[in-house]
Amino acid sequence: MHTAERTSATGLEAHIRGERLAASDDVAANDVLAQIFIRERIEQSVIVPAVAEPLIVWVLSGQATIEEREAGEEWMASEVTQDDFFLTTTAVPYEMRWRVSSPEPFVVMHIYLGLQLLERAIQENHQQVTGSIRLREVSGGRDEGLSRLLEQFRIELTHRGETSTLWMQGIAQCIAVHLARNYLDVDAQNIVPRNALPAYKLKRVVNAMEASLAEAFHLGDLAHEAGMSEYHFSRLFKRATGHSPSQYFIKLRMTKAKQLLVETGMSIIDIGLDVGYSSASHFSQVFKREVGVPPSHYRQ
CATH class of the missing domain: 1.10.10.60 (Homeodomain-like)
Incomplete structure:
Protein backbone atom coordinates (compact mmCIF):
# COMPACT_ATOMS: atom_id res chain seq x y z
CA MET A 1 0.00 0.00 0.00
CA HIS A 2 1.17 3.53 -0.82
CA THR A 3 0.03 6.52 1.20
CA ALA A 4 0.27 10.29 0.83
CA GLU A 5 1.98 10.17 -2.52
CA ARG A 6 1.98 13.68 -4.02
CA THR A 7 1.76 13.42 -7.77
CA SER A 8 0.86 15.31 -10.90
CA ALA A 9 0.83 12.19 -13.04
CA THR A 10 -0.62 9.15 -11.35
CA GLY A 11 -0.55 5.70 -12.90
CA LEU A 12 -3.69 5.64 -14.99
CA GLU A 13 -4.35 9.34 -15.44
CA ALA A 14 -1.41 11.30 -16.66
CA HIS A 15 -2.97 14.72 -16.32
CA ILE A 16 -5.24 14.63 -13.27
CA ARG A 17 -3.76 16.77 -10.52
CA GLY A 18 -4.09 15.70 -6.93
CA GLU A 19 -2.78 13.47 -4.18
CA ARG A 20 -2.89 9.70 -4.34
CA LEU A 21 -3.76 8.37 -0.90
CA ALA A 22 -3.69 4.62 -1.53
CA ALA A 23 -3.40 2.04 -4.29
CA SER A 24 -3.78 -1.73 -4.66
CA ASP A 25 -0.40 -2.16 -6.32
CA ASP A 26 0.30 -5.39 -4.47
CA VAL A 27 -3.03 -7.08 -5.24
CA ALA A 28 -3.22 -9.54 -8.14
CA ALA A 29 -3.33 -7.04 -10.99
CA ASN A 30 -5.61 -8.94 -13.33
CA ASP A 31 -8.34 -9.28 -10.64
CA VAL A 32 -8.71 -5.68 -9.49
CA LEU A 33 -6.94 -2.34 -9.63
CA ALA A 34 -7.94 0.37 -7.14
CA GLN A 35 -6.70 3.84 -6.25
CA ILE A 36 -7.89 6.61 -3.90
CA PHE A 37 -7.29 10.27 -4.75
CA ILE A 38 -7.86 13.71 -3.32
CA ARG A 39 -8.78 15.77 -6.37
CA GLU A 40 -8.17 19.43 -7.07
CA ARG A 41 -11.23 21.62 -6.51
CA ILE A 42 -11.41 22.72 -10.15
CA GLU A 43 -10.33 20.59 -13.12
CA GLN A 44 -10.85 21.93 -16.63
CA SER A 45 -10.14 18.81 -18.67
CA VAL A 46 -9.10 15.22 -18.02
CA ILE A 47 -8.89 12.40 -20.54
CA VAL A 48 -9.98 9.09 -19.02
CA PRO A 49 -8.44 6.13 -20.87
CA ALA A 50 -10.54 3.42 -22.47
CA VAL A 51 -9.32 0.08 -21.16
CA ALA A 52 -10.63 -3.46 -21.14
CA GLU A 53 -12.11 -3.43 -17.65
CA PRO A 54 -15.22 -1.56 -16.47
CA LEU A 55 -14.41 1.40 -14.20
CA ILE A 56 -16.22 2.33 -10.97
CA VAL A 57 -15.62 5.80 -9.54
CA TRP A 58 -17.03 6.20 -6.02
CA VAL A 59 -17.22 9.55 -4.22
CA LEU A 60 -15.82 9.27 -0.68
CA SER A 61 -16.27 12.91 0.36
CA GLY A 62 -17.19 16.31 -1.01
CA GLN A 63 -19.80 17.64 -3.42
CA ALA A 64 -19.08 18.51 -7.04
CA THR A 65 -20.52 19.13 -10.47
CA ILE A 66 -18.96 16.59 -12.82
CA GLU A 67 -19.30 16.81 -16.59
CA GLU A 68 -18.47 14.07 -19.09
CA ARG A 69 -18.37 13.78 -22.86
CA GLU A 70 -16.90 11.78 -25.69
CA ALA A 71 -14.94 13.61 -28.37
CA GLY A 72 -17.16 16.05 -30.27
CA GLU A 73 -20.20 15.42 -28.06
CA GLU A 74 -22.07 17.75 -25.69
CA TRP A 75 -21.16 17.89 -22.01
CA MET A 76 -23.41 15.87 -19.68
CA ALA A 77 -23.48 17.14 -16.07
CA SER A 78 -24.07 15.27 -12.79
CA GLU A 79 -24.31 16.72 -9.27
CA VAL A 80 -22.58 14.26 -6.95
CA THR A 81 -21.92 13.88 -3.24
CA GLN A 82 -20.62 11.21 -0.86
CA ASP A 83 -21.58 7.62 -1.85
CA ASP A 84 -22.56 8.55 -5.44
CA PHE A 85 -20.85 6.49 -8.13
CA PHE A 86 -20.06 6.28 -11.82
CA LEU A 87 -19.91 3.05 -13.83
CA THR A 88 -18.17 3.29 -17.19
CA THR A 89 -17.52 0.67 -19.85
CA THR A 90 -16.67 2.97 -22.75
CA ALA A 91 -14.50 1.61 -25.55
CA VAL A 92 -13.05 5.04 -26.42
CA PRO A 93 -11.26 7.67 -24.29
CA TYR A 94 -13.59 10.32 -22.89
CA GLU A 95 -13.21 13.74 -21.30
CA MET A 96 -14.18 14.87 -17.79
CA ARG A 97 -14.15 18.15 -15.89
CA TRP A 98 -15.46 19.17 -12.48
CA ARG A 99 -15.92 21.91 -9.91
CA VAL A 100 -16.14 21.19 -6.17
CA SER A 101 -18.88 23.10 -4.35
CA SER A 102 -18.39 21.94 -0.75
CA PRO A 103 -15.75 22.91 1.84
CA GLU A 104 -14.81 19.25 2.28
CA PRO A 105 -12.04 17.79 0.09
CA PHE A 106 -13.15 15.94 -3.01
CA VAL A 107 -11.98 12.34 -2.52
CA VAL A 108 -12.76 9.52 -4.95
CA MET A 109 -11.90 5.85 -5.32
CA HIS A 110 -11.32 4.27 -8.73
CA ILE A 111 -11.79 0.52 -9.19
CA TYR A 112 -11.14 -1.46 -12.36
CA LEU A 113 -12.55 -5.00 -12.08
CA GLY A 114 -10.79 -7.80 -13.90
CA LEU A 115 -12.70 -8.78 -17.01
CA GLN A 116 -12.48 -12.52 -16.37
CA LEU A 117 -13.79 -11.97 -12.83
CA LEU A 118 -16.79 -10.08 -14.15
CA GLU A 119 -17.49 -12.63 -16.88
CA ARG A 120 -17.50 -15.46 -14.32
CA ALA A 121 -20.00 -13.51 -12.22
CA ILE A 122 -22.23 -12.90 -15.25
CA GLN A 123 -22.13 -16.56 -16.26
CA GLU A 124 -23.03 -17.63 -12.72
CA ASN A 125 -25.98 -15.23 -12.43
CA HIS A 126 -27.24 -15.28 -16.02
CA GLN A 127 -26.59 -18.72 -17.41
CA GLN A 128 -29.23 -18.16 -20.07
CA VAL A 129 -27.39 -15.12 -21.50
CA THR A 130 -25.53 -15.81 -24.72
CA GLY A 131 -23.77 -13.56 -27.20
CA SER A 132 -23.07 -9.93 -26.51
CA ILE A 133 -23.17 -8.66 -22.93
CA ARG A 134 -22.15 -5.46 -21.18
CA LEU A 135 -22.89 -3.32 -18.15
CA ARG A 136 -25.12 -0.25 -18.13
CA GLU A 137 -23.46 3.15 -17.94
CA VAL A 138 -24.22 5.03 -14.71
CA SER A 139 -23.38 8.69 -13.96
CA GLY A 140 -23.96 10.00 -10.45
CA GLY A 141 -25.95 6.96 -9.31
CA ARG A 142 -26.56 5.74 -5.76
CA ASP A 143 -26.62 2.11 -4.62
CA GLU A 144 -26.50 1.30 -0.90
CA GLY A 145 -25.49 -2.32 -1.46
CA LEU A 146 -22.62 -1.35 -3.74
CA SER A 147 -21.56 1.38 -1.30
CA ARG A 148 -21.27 -1.15 1.53
CA LEU A 149 -18.98 -3.31 -0.58
CA LEU A 150 -16.90 -0.36 -1.72
CA GLU A 151 -16.55 0.86 1.86
CA GLN A 152 -15.00 -2.50 2.80
CA PHE A 153 -12.59 -2.05 -0.09
CA ARG A 154 -11.70 1.45 1.12
CA ILE A 155 -11.08 0.26 4.67
CA GLU A 156 -8.76 -2.51 3.53
CA LEU A 157 -6.99 -0.29 1.02
CA THR A 158 -6.20 2.35 3.65
CA HIS A 159 -5.45 -0.08 6.49
CA ARG A 160 -2.27 0.83 8.32
CA GLY A 161 -1.05 -2.74 8.38
CA GLU A 162 -0.45 -5.18 5.55
CA THR A 163 -3.18 -5.19 2.91
CA SER A 164 -4.59 -8.68 2.38
CA THR A 165 -4.59 -9.75 -1.25
CA LEU A 166 -7.07 -12.54 -0.50
CA TRP A 167 -9.46 -10.12 1.22
CA MET A 168 -9.28 -7.62 -1.64
CA GLN A 169 -9.91 -10.36 -4.21
CA GLY A 170 -12.89 -11.57 -2.19
CA ILE A 171 -14.43 -8.08 -2.09
CA ALA A 172 -13.78 -7.70 -5.82
CA GLN A 173 -15.68 -10.95 -6.43
CA CYS A 174 -18.62 -9.65 -4.39
CA ILE A 175 -18.64 -6.38 -6.36
CA ALA A 176 -18.55 -8.33 -9.65
CA VAL A 177 -21.55 -10.42 -8.58
CA HIS A 178 -23.44 -7.29 -7.51
CA LEU A 179 -22.81 -5.65 -10.89
CA ALA A 180 -23.82 -8.82 -12.74
CA ARG A 181 -27.08 -8.99 -10.80
CA ASN A 182 -28.04 -5.33 -11.03
CA TYR A 183 -26.33 -3.63 -13.98
CA LEU A 184 -26.25 -6.10 -16.84
CA ASP A 185 -27.37 -4.81 -20.24
CA VAL A 186 -27.95 -7.87 -22.41
CA ASP A 187 -29.11 -5.87 -25.43
CA ALA A 188 -25.88 -3.93 -25.88
CA GLN A 189 -22.61 -4.82 -27.54
CA ASN A 190 -19.67 -6.53 -25.87
CA ILE A 191 -18.48 -5.41 -22.42
CA VAL A 192 -15.47 -3.99 -24.24
CA PRO A 193 -13.48 -4.98 -27.31
CA ARG A 194 -11.45 -8.07 -26.47
CA ASN A 195 -8.33 -6.45 -27.93
CA ALA A 196 -8.49 -3.45 -25.57
CA LEU A 197 -5.53 -2.73 -23.30
CA PRO A 198 -5.99 -4.05 -19.72
Missing part, protein backbone atom coordinates in the same frame (compact mmCIF):
# COMPACT_ATOMS: atom_id res chain seq x y z
CA ALA A 199 -5.91 -1.33 -17.06
CA TYR A 200 -3.13 -2.97 -15.07
CA LYS A 201 -0.91 -3.11 -18.14
CA LEU A 202 -1.59 0.55 -18.92
CA LYS A 203 -0.74 1.43 -15.31
CA ARG A 204 2.46 -0.61 -15.46
CA VAL A 205 3.55 1.11 -18.67
CA VAL A 206 2.72 4.64 -17.46
CA ASN A 207 4.57 3.95 -14.22
CA ALA A 208 7.60 2.92 -16.29
CA MET A 209 7.30 6.13 -18.32
CA GLU A 210 7.11 8.25 -15.18
CA ALA A 211 10.22 6.56 -13.78
CA SER A 212 12.26 7.35 -16.90
CA LEU A 213 11.23 10.90 -17.85
CA ALA A 214 14.88 12.02 -17.82
CA GLU A 215 15.87 9.23 -20.21
CA ALA A 216 15.37 8.73 -23.94
CA PHE A 217 12.08 7.24 -25.10
CA HIS A 218 12.32 3.52 -25.93
CA LEU A 219 9.21 1.95 -27.43
CA GLY A 220 10.67 -1.55 -27.19
CA ASP A 221 11.13 -1.30 -23.40
CA LEU A 222 7.53 -0.21 -22.90
CA ALA A 223 6.18 -2.93 -25.18
CA HIS A 224 8.21 -5.46 -23.17
CA GLU A 225 6.72 -4.03 -19.96
CA ALA A 226 3.25 -4.71 -21.39
CA GLY A 227 4.24 -8.15 -22.70
CA MET A 228 3.36 -7.26 -26.32
CA SER A 229 4.97 -6.65 -29.66
CA GLU A 230 5.78 -3.01 -30.43
CA TYR A 231 3.11 -2.84 -33.13
CA HIS A 232 0.37 -4.41 -31.02
CA PHE A 233 1.28 -2.33 -27.97
CA SER A 234 1.37 0.96 -29.89
CA ARG A 235 -2.03 0.29 -31.45
CA LEU A 236 -3.75 -0.62 -28.16
CA PHE A 237 -2.05 2.17 -26.22
CA LYS A 238 -3.33 4.78 -28.67
CA ARG A 239 -6.81 3.25 -28.57
CA ALA A 240 -6.80 3.53 -24.77
CA THR A 241 -5.35 7.02 -24.36
CA GLY A 242 -5.91 8.77 -27.69
CA HIS A 243 -2.14 9.32 -28.02
CA SER A 244 0.76 7.31 -29.33
CA PRO A 245 3.23 6.12 -26.64
CA SER A 246 5.79 8.75 -27.70
CA GLN A 247 3.20 11.56 -27.61
CA TYR A 248 1.99 10.42 -24.21
CA PHE A 249 5.59 10.33 -22.94
CA ILE A 250 6.06 13.96 -24.00
CA LYS A 251 2.83 14.94 -22.24
CA LEU A 252 4.06 13.25 -19.06
CA ARG A 253 7.29 15.21 -19.33
CA MET A 254 5.38 18.47 -19.71
CA THR A 255 3.11 17.62 -16.78
CA LYS A 256 6.17 17.04 -14.59
CA ALA A 257 7.79 20.24 -15.90
CA LYS A 258 4.68 22.27 -15.08
CA GLN A 259 4.66 20.84 -11.57
CA LEU A 260 8.33 21.74 -11.04
CA LEU A 261 7.84 25.24 -12.43
CA VAL A 262 5.02 25.95 -9.99
CA GLU A 263 6.10 24.02 -6.91
CA THR A 264 9.89 24.51 -6.88
CA GLY A 265 12.52 27.19 -7.39
CA MET A 266 14.55 25.08 -9.81
CA SER A 267 15.97 26.89 -12.80
CA ILE A 268 14.36 26.31 -16.17
CA ILE A 269 17.59 24.70 -17.38
CA ASP A 270 17.57 22.22 -14.49
CA ILE A 271 13.88 21.46 -15.00
CA GLY A 272 14.56 20.74 -18.66
CA LEU A 273 17.34 18.35 -17.67
CA ASP A 274 15.07 16.71 -15.12
CA VAL A 275 12.55 15.83 -17.81
CA GLY A 276 15.05 14.68 -20.41
CA TYR A 277 16.11 17.75 -22.42
CA SER A 278 19.82 18.54 -22.48
CA SER A 279 19.21 21.74 -24.43
CA ALA A 280 17.30 24.58 -22.74
CA SER A 281 16.17 25.91 -26.11
CA HIS A 282 14.81 22.50 -27.13
CA PHE A 283 12.97 22.16 -23.84
CA SER A 284 11.44 25.65 -24.22
CA GLN A 285 10.43 24.87 -27.80
CA VAL A 286 8.66 21.63 -26.86
CA PHE A 287 7.07 23.21 -23.77
CA LYS A 288 5.65 26.10 -25.76
CA ARG A 289 4.32 23.73 -28.42
CA GLU A 290 2.60 21.49 -25.89
CA VAL A 291 1.49 24.01 -23.25
CA GLY A 292 1.01 27.14 -25.35
CA VAL A 293 3.42 29.46 -23.53
CA PRO A 294 7.17 29.38 -22.77
CA PRO A 295 8.29 27.92 -19.39
CA SER A 296 9.16 31.38 -18.02
CA HIS A 297 5.64 32.67 -18.78
CA TYR A 298 4.02 29.58 -17.28
CA ARG A 299 5.96 30.07 -14.03
CA GLN A 300 4.82 33.69 -13.81
Whole structure:
Protein backbone atom coordinates (compact mmCIF):
# COMPACT_ATOMS: atom_id res chain seq x y z
CA MET A 1 0.00 0.00 0.00
CA HIS A 2 1.17 3.53 -0.82
CA THR A 3 0.03 6.52 1.20
CA ALA A 4 0.27 10.29 0.83
CA GLU A 5 1.98 10.17 -2.52
CA ARG A 6 1.98 13.68 -4.02
CA THR A 7 1.76 13.42 -7.77
CA SER A 8 0.86 15.31 -10.90
CA ALA A 9 0.83 12.19 -13.04
CA THR A 10 -0.62 9.15 -11.35
CA GLY A 11 -0.55 5.70 -12.90
CA LEU A 12 -3.69 5.64 -14.99
CA GLU A 13 -4.35 9.34 -15.44
CA ALA A 14 -1.41 11.30 -16.66
CA HIS A 15 -2.97 14.72 -16.32
CA ILE A 16 -5.24 14.63 -13.27
CA ARG A 17 -3.76 16.77 -10.52
CA GLY A 18 -4.09 15.70 -6.93
CA GLU A 19 -2.78 13.47 -4.18
CA ARG A 20 -2.89 9.70 -4.34
CA LEU A 21 -3.76 8.37 -0.90
CA ALA A 22 -3.69 4.62 -1.53
CA ALA A 23 -3.40 2.04 -4.29
CA SER A 24 -3.78 -1.73 -4.66
CA ASP A 25 -0.40 -2.16 -6.32
CA ASP A 26 0.30 -5.39 -4.47
CA VAL A 27 -3.03 -7.08 -5.24
CA ALA A 28 -3.22 -9.54 -8.14
CA ALA A 29 -3.33 -7.04 -10.99
CA ASN A 30 -5.61 -8.94 -13.33
CA ASP A 31 -8.34 -9.28 -10.64
CA VAL A 32 -8.71 -5.68 -9.49
CA LEU A 33 -6.94 -2.34 -9.63
CA ALA A 34 -7.94 0.37 -7.14
CA GLN A 35 -6.70 3.84 -6.25
CA ILE A 36 -7.89 6.61 -3.90
CA PHE A 37 -7.29 10.27 -4.75
CA ILE A 38 -7.86 13.71 -3.32
CA ARG A 39 -8.78 15.77 -6.37
CA GLU A 40 -8.17 19.43 -7.07
CA ARG A 41 -11.23 21.62 -6.51
CA ILE A 42 -11.41 22.72 -10.15
CA GLU A 43 -10.33 20.59 -13.12
CA GLN A 44 -10.85 21.93 -16.63
CA SER A 45 -10.14 18.81 -18.67
CA VAL A 46 -9.10 15.22 -18.02
CA ILE A 47 -8.89 12.40 -20.54
CA VAL A 48 -9.98 9.09 -19.02
CA PRO A 49 -8.44 6.13 -20.87
CA ALA A 50 -10.54 3.42 -22.47
CA VAL A 51 -9.32 0.08 -21.16
CA ALA A 52 -10.63 -3.46 -21.14
CA GLU A 53 -12.11 -3.43 -17.65
CA PRO A 54 -15.22 -1.56 -16.47
CA LEU A 55 -14.41 1.40 -14.20
CA ILE A 56 -16.22 2.33 -10.97
CA VAL A 57 -15.62 5.80 -9.54
CA TRP A 58 -17.03 6.20 -6.02
CA VAL A 59 -17.22 9.55 -4.22
CA LEU A 60 -15.82 9.27 -0.68
CA SER A 61 -16.27 12.91 0.36
CA GLY A 62 -17.19 16.31 -1.01
CA GLN A 63 -19.80 17.64 -3.42
CA ALA A 64 -19.08 18.51 -7.04
CA THR A 65 -20.52 19.13 -10.47
CA ILE A 66 -18.96 16.59 -12.82
CA GLU A 67 -19.30 16.81 -16.59
CA GLU A 68 -18.47 14.07 -19.09
CA ARG A 69 -18.37 13.78 -22.86
CA GLU A 70 -16.90 11.78 -25.69
CA ALA A 71 -14.94 13.61 -28.37
CA GLY A 72 -17.16 16.05 -30.27
CA GLU A 73 -20.20 15.42 -28.06
CA GLU A 74 -22.07 17.75 -25.69
CA TRP A 75 -21.16 17.89 -22.01
CA MET A 76 -23.41 15.87 -19.68
CA ALA A 77 -23.48 17.14 -16.07
CA SER A 78 -24.07 15.27 -12.79
CA GLU A 79 -24.31 16.72 -9.27
CA VAL A 80 -22.58 14.26 -6.95
CA THR A 81 -21.92 13.88 -3.24
CA GLN A 82 -20.62 11.21 -0.86
CA ASP A 83 -21.58 7.62 -1.85
CA ASP A 84 -22.56 8.55 -5.44
CA PHE A 85 -20.85 6.49 -8.13
CA PHE A 86 -20.06 6.28 -11.82
CA LEU A 87 -19.91 3.05 -13.83
CA THR A 88 -18.17 3.29 -17.19
CA THR A 89 -17.52 0.67 -19.85
CA THR A 90 -16.67 2.97 -22.75
CA ALA A 91 -14.50 1.61 -25.55
CA VAL A 92 -13.05 5.04 -26.42
CA PRO A 93 -11.26 7.67 -24.29
CA TYR A 94 -13.59 10.32 -22.89
CA GLU A 95 -13.21 13.74 -21.30
CA MET A 96 -14.18 14.87 -17.79
CA ARG A 97 -14.15 18.15 -15.89
CA TRP A 98 -15.46 19.17 -12.48
CA ARG A 99 -15.92 21.91 -9.91
CA VAL A 100 -16.14 21.19 -6.17
CA SER A 101 -18.88 23.10 -4.35
CA SER A 102 -18.39 21.94 -0.75
CA PRO A 103 -15.75 22.91 1.84
CA GLU A 104 -14.81 19.25 2.28
CA PRO A 105 -12.04 17.79 0.09
CA PHE A 106 -13.15 15.94 -3.01
CA VAL A 107 -11.98 12.34 -2.52
CA VAL A 108 -12.76 9.52 -4.95
CA MET A 109 -11.90 5.85 -5.32
CA HIS A 110 -11.32 4.27 -8.73
CA ILE A 111 -11.79 0.52 -9.19
CA TYR A 112 -11.14 -1.46 -12.36
CA LEU A 113 -12.55 -5.00 -12.08
CA GLY A 114 -10.79 -7.80 -13.90
CA LEU A 115 -12.70 -8.78 -17.01
CA GLN A 116 -12.48 -12.52 -16.37
CA LEU A 117 -13.79 -11.97 -12.83
CA LEU A 118 -16.79 -10.08 -14.15
CA GLU A 119 -17.49 -12.63 -16.88
CA ARG A 120 -17.50 -15.46 -14.32
CA ALA A 121 -20.00 -13.51 -12.22
CA ILE A 122 -22.23 -12.90 -15.25
CA GLN A 123 -22.13 -16.56 -16.26
CA GLU A 124 -23.03 -17.63 -12.72
CA ASN A 125 -25.98 -15.23 -12.43
CA HIS A 126 -27.24 -15.28 -16.02
CA GLN A 127 -26.59 -18.72 -17.41
CA GLN A 128 -29.23 -18.16 -20.07
CA VAL A 129 -27.39 -15.12 -21.50
CA THR A 130 -25.53 -15.81 -24.72
CA GLY A 131 -23.77 -13.56 -27.20
CA SER A 132 -23.07 -9.93 -26.51
CA ILE A 133 -23.17 -8.66 -22.93
CA ARG A 134 -22.15 -5.46 -21.18
CA LEU A 135 -22.89 -3.32 -18.15
CA ARG A 136 -25.12 -0.25 -18.13
CA GLU A 137 -23.46 3.15 -17.94
CA VAL A 138 -24.22 5.03 -14.71
CA SER A 139 -23.38 8.69 -13.96
CA GLY A 140 -23.96 10.00 -10.45
CA GLY A 141 -25.95 6.96 -9.31
CA ARG A 142 -26.56 5.74 -5.76
CA ASP A 143 -26.62 2.11 -4.62
CA GLU A 144 -26.50 1.30 -0.90
CA GLY A 145 -25.49 -2.32 -1.46
CA LEU A 146 -22.62 -1.35 -3.74
CA SER A 147 -21.56 1.38 -1.30
CA ARG A 148 -21.27 -1.15 1.53
CA LEU A 149 -18.98 -3.31 -0.58
CA LEU A 150 -16.90 -0.36 -1.72
CA GLU A 151 -16.55 0.86 1.86
CA GLN A 152 -15.00 -2.50 2.80
CA PHE A 153 -12.59 -2.05 -0.09
CA ARG A 154 -11.70 1.45 1.12
CA ILE A 155 -11.08 0.26 4.67
CA GLU A 156 -8.76 -2.51 3.53
CA LEU A 157 -6.99 -0.29 1.02
CA THR A 158 -6.20 2.35 3.65
CA HIS A 159 -5.45 -0.08 6.49
CA ARG A 160 -2.27 0.83 8.32
CA GLY A 161 -1.05 -2.74 8.38
CA GLU A 162 -0.45 -5.18 5.55
CA THR A 163 -3.18 -5.19 2.91
CA SER A 164 -4.59 -8.68 2.38
CA THR A 165 -4.59 -9.75 -1.25
CA LEU A 166 -7.07 -12.54 -0.50
CA TRP A 167 -9.46 -10.12 1.22
CA MET A 168 -9.28 -7.62 -1.64
CA GLN A 169 -9.91 -10.36 -4.21
CA GLY A 170 -12.89 -11.57 -2.19
CA ILE A 171 -14.43 -8.08 -2.09
CA ALA A 172 -13.78 -7.70 -5.82
CA GLN A 173 -15.68 -10.95 -6.43
CA CYS A 174 -18.62 -9.65 -4.39
CA ILE A 175 -18.64 -6.38 -6.36
CA ALA A 176 -18.55 -8.33 -9.65
CA VAL A 177 -21.55 -10.42 -8.58
CA HIS A 178 -23.44 -7.29 -7.51
CA LEU A 179 -22.81 -5.65 -10.89
CA ALA A 180 -23.82 -8.82 -12.74
CA ARG A 181 -27.08 -8.99 -10.80
CA ASN A 182 -28.04 -5.33 -11.03
CA TYR A 183 -26.33 -3.63 -13.98
CA LEU A 184 -26.25 -6.10 -16.84
CA ASP A 185 -27.37 -4.81 -20.24
CA VAL A 186 -27.95 -7.87 -22.41
CA ASP A 187 -29.11 -5.87 -25.43
CA ALA A 188 -25.88 -3.93 -25.88
CA GLN A 189 -22.61 -4.82 -27.54
CA ASN A 190 -19.67 -6.53 -25.87
CA ILE A 191 -18.48 -5.41 -22.42
CA VAL A 192 -15.47 -3.99 -24.24
CA PRO A 193 -13.48 -4.98 -27.31
CA ARG A 194 -11.45 -8.07 -26.47
CA ASN A 195 -8.33 -6.45 -27.93
CA ALA A 196 -8.49 -3.45 -25.57
CA LEU A 197 -5.53 -2.73 -23.30
CA PRO A 198 -5.99 -4.05 -19.72
CA ALA A 199 -5.91 -1.33 -17.06
CA TYR A 200 -3.13 -2.97 -15.07
CA LYS A 201 -0.91 -3.11 -18.14
CA LEU A 202 -1.59 0.55 -18.92
CA LYS A 203 -0.74 1.43 -15.31
CA ARG A 204 2.46 -0.61 -15.46
CA VAL A 205 3.55 1.11 -18.67
CA VAL A 206 2.72 4.64 -17.46
CA ASN A 207 4.57 3.95 -14.22
CA ALA A 208 7.60 2.92 -16.29
CA MET A 209 7.30 6.13 -18.32
CA GLU A 210 7.11 8.25 -15.18
CA ALA A 211 10.22 6.56 -13.78
CA SER A 212 12.26 7.35 -16.90
CA LEU A 213 11.23 10.90 -17.85
CA ALA A 214 14.88 12.02 -17.82
CA GLU A 215 15.87 9.23 -20.21
CA ALA A 216 15.37 8.73 -23.94
CA PHE A 217 12.08 7.24 -25.10
CA HIS A 218 12.32 3.52 -25.93
CA LEU A 219 9.21 1.95 -27.43
CA GLY A 220 10.67 -1.55 -27.19
CA ASP A 221 11.13 -1.30 -23.40
CA LEU A 222 7.53 -0.21 -22.90
CA ALA A 223 6.18 -2.93 -25.18
CA HIS A 224 8.21 -5.46 -23.17
CA GLU A 225 6.72 -4.03 -19.96
CA ALA A 226 3.25 -4.71 -21.39
CA GLY A 227 4.24 -8.15 -22.70
CA MET A 228 3.36 -7.26 -26.32
CA SER A 229 4.97 -6.65 -29.66
CA GLU A 230 5.78 -3.01 -30.43
CA TYR A 231 3.11 -2.84 -33.13
CA HIS A 232 0.37 -4.41 -31.02
CA PHE A 233 1.28 -2.33 -27.97
CA SER A 234 1.37 0.96 -29.89
CA ARG A 235 -2.03 0.29 -31.45
CA LEU A 236 -3.75 -0.62 -28.16
CA PHE A 237 -2.05 2.17 -26.22
CA LYS A 238 -3.33 4.78 -28.67
CA ARG A 239 -6.81 3.25 -28.57
CA ALA A 240 -6.80 3.53 -24.77
CA THR A 241 -5.35 7.02 -24.36
CA GLY A 242 -5.91 8.77 -27.69
CA HIS A 243 -2.14 9.32 -28.02
CA SER A 244 0.76 7.31 -29.33
CA PRO A 245 3.23 6.12 -26.64
CA SER A 246 5.79 8.75 -27.70
CA GLN A 247 3.20 11.56 -27.61
CA TYR A 248 1.99 10.42 -24.21
CA PHE A 249 5.59 10.33 -22.94
CA ILE A 250 6.06 13.96 -24.00
CA LYS A 251 2.83 14.94 -22.24
CA LEU A 252 4.06 13.25 -19.06
CA ARG A 253 7.29 15.21 -19.33
CA MET A 254 5.38 18.47 -19.71
CA THR A 255 3.11 17.62 -16.78
CA LYS A 256 6.17 17.04 -14.59
CA ALA A 257 7.79 20.24 -15.90
CA LYS A 258 4.68 22.27 -15.08
CA GLN A 259 4.66 20.84 -11.57
CA LEU A 260 8.33 21.74 -11.04
CA LEU A 261 7.84 25.24 -12.43
CA VAL A 262 5.02 25.95 -9.99
CA GLU A 263 6.10 24.02 -6.91
CA THR A 264 9.89 24.51 -6.88
CA GLY A 265 12.52 27.19 -7.39
CA MET A 266 14.55 25.08 -9.81
CA SER A 267 15.97 26.89 -12.80
CA ILE A 268 14.36 26.31 -16.17
CA ILE A 269 17.59 24.70 -17.38
CA ASP A 270 17.57 22.22 -14.49
CA ILE A 271 13.88 21.46 -15.00
CA GLY A 272 14.56 20.74 -18.66
CA LEU A 273 17.34 18.35 -17.67
CA ASP A 274 15.07 16.71 -15.12
CA VAL A 275 12.55 15.83 -17.81
CA GLY A 276 15.05 14.68 -20.41
CA TYR A 277 16.11 17.75 -22.42
CA SER A 278 19.82 18.54 -22.48
CA SER A 279 19.21 21.74 -24.43
CA ALA A 280 17.30 24.58 -22.74
CA SER A 281 16.17 25.91 -26.11
CA HIS A 282 14.81 22.50 -27.13
CA PHE A 283 12.97 22.16 -23.84
CA SER A 284 11.44 25.65 -24.22
CA GLN A 285 10.43 24.87 -27.80
CA VAL A 286 8.66 21.63 -26.86
CA PHE A 287 7.07 23.21 -23.77
CA LYS A 288 5.65 26.10 -25.76
CA ARG A 289 4.32 23.73 -28.42
CA GLU A 290 2.60 21.49 -25.89
CA VAL A 291 1.49 24.01 -23.25
CA GLY A 292 1.01 27.14 -25.35
CA VAL A 293 3.42 29.46 -23.53
CA PRO A 294 7.17 29.38 -22.77
CA PRO A 295 8.29 27.92 -19.39
CA SER A 296 9.16 31.38 -18.02
CA HIS A 297 5.64 32.67 -18.78
CA TYR A 298 4.02 29.58 -17.28
CA ARG A 299 5.96 30.07 -14.03
CA GLN A 300 4.82 33.69 -13.81
